[in-house]
Amino acid sequence: PVRAVLPPDIRARKGQAPLVVLTAYTTPVARLVDEHCDMALVGDSVGMVLHGMPSTIGVTMEMMILHGRAVVRGLQKAMAVIDMPFGSYEESPQQAYHNAARLIAETGAPCVKLEGGAHMAETIAFLTKRGVPVQAHIGLTPQAVNTLGGYKVVGREAEADQVMQDALAVEAAGAFSVVLEKVPMGLAARITQRLSIPTIGIGAGAACDGQVLVVDDMLGFFTEFRPKFVKRYANLGGLASEAIAEYAAEVRGRQFPTEEHSFADVLKGKQS
Numbered sequence: 713p714v715r716a717v718l719p720p721d722i723r724a725r726k727g728q729a730p731l732v733v734l735t736a737y738t739t740p741v742a743r744l745v746d747e748h749c750d751m752a753l754v755g756d757s758v759g760m761v762l763h764g765m766p767s768t769i770g771v772t773m774e775m776m777i778l779h780g781r782a783v784v785r786g787l788q789k790a791m792a793v794i795d796m797p798f799g800s801y802e803e804s805p806q807q808a809y810h811n812a813a814r815l816i817a818e819t820g821a822p823c824v825k826l827e828g829g830a831h832m833a834e835t836i837a838f839l840t841k842r843g844v845p846v847q848a849h850i851g852l853t854p855q856a857v858n859t860l861g862g863y864k865v866v867g868r869e870a871e872a873d874q875v876m877q878d879a880l881a882v883e884a885a886g887a888f889s890v891v892l893e894k895v896p897m898g899l900a901a902r903i904t905q906r907l908s909i910p911t912i913g914i915g916a917g918a919a920c921d922g923q924v925l926v927v928d929d930m931l932g933f934f935t936e937f938r939p940k941f942v943k944r945y946a947n948l949g950g951l952a953s954e955a956i957a958e959y960a961a962e963v964r965g966r967q968f969p970t971e972e973h974s975f976a977d978v979l980k981g982k983q984s
C-alpha cells in the first residue's frame with residue numbers, strides 16, 4: 713500500500729502544482745473528493761451546510777468527530793484536515809492540545825485546522841511541537857462573526873498589515889499551511905510570495921498555492937448563502953428538487969411503485 717499523504721508532503725508542495733481542496737462531511741462525498749483532490753477538509757461549515765445552524769458557533773467536538781470519522785473512511789489518497797470547533801481551543805494551548813488529540817485519535821485524520829493568526833501562534837507552536845500538525849486559518853475567520861460583525865473582506869487598506877503579520881506568525885509557529893479566507897487578491901499574492909508554507913485561498917484570488925471551496929456550495933446543493941467567491945459547477949439542488957417533485961407526483965398518482973420495484977407473492981422462474 714502507498715504511504716498516506718501527510719502534512720510534510722503538503723508543505724513540500726509549495727511552488728508546485730496548485731493544491732486542490734474541497735470540504736467533505738460524509739463518506740460518499742469523501743470518496744469523490746479523494747478521486748480528484750489533494751485534501752478533504754472536514755470543515756465546521758458542516759454545522760451550517762448539513763445541520764441548518766445559523767453560523768459555525770454551535771458546532772461541537774462530537775459533530776466534528778462523527779463527520780471526521782465518516783470522511784476518513786472514504787479517503788485513500790487525499791489527506792483529511794479536521795476543523796477545531798469554536799470553544800475547543802481558544803482558552804489555552806493545553807485545552808487546544810486536549811481537543812486536537814481527541815480529534816486526531818478518534819477520527820484518524822493526521823492534522824487539525826484552527827482559526828486565528830498572531831494571537832493563536834503560541835497554541836499552534838504548542839500543538840506542532842507535540843505531534844499535532846496545524847493548518848492555520850486567517851483573514852475572515854467565521855467563528856469570530858460576533859466580534860467581526862459579519863462576513864466581510866478582511867485585509868483591505870490599513871488592515872492589510874495585520875493579515876500579513878498573522879501569516880508570518882502562524883508560519884513561524886510551525887503551521888504546515890494556511891487558509892486565507894476573503895482576503896484581497898493583491899495581499900494574498902504578497903503573503904503567498906513571502907511565506908515558505910502553502911497558502912490555500914477561499915475568496916483570496918488566483919495567486920494562492922491552492923484553493924478550497926465548500927463542496928455543497930460549488931455543487932449548488934447548499935444555497936442559503938452565496939458568497940461572491942463561490943463558483944457553481946453544478947446545480948444539484950435544482951436536480952434534487954425536480955427528482956423529489958417527480959417522486960411526490962408519482963406516489964400521489966399511484967404511478968410508483970410498479971411491479972418492477974415490488975415483490976411477487978409466488979416465485980416464478982428466475983426472480984429475486
Ligand code: KIV
Nearest residue numbers: 735755756757891926
Ligand atoms: O469550515 C470550512 O468549510 C472552512 C473552509 C471554508 C476553509 O473552514
Ligand code: NA
Nearest residue numbers: 755756757795
Ligand atoms: Na471552518
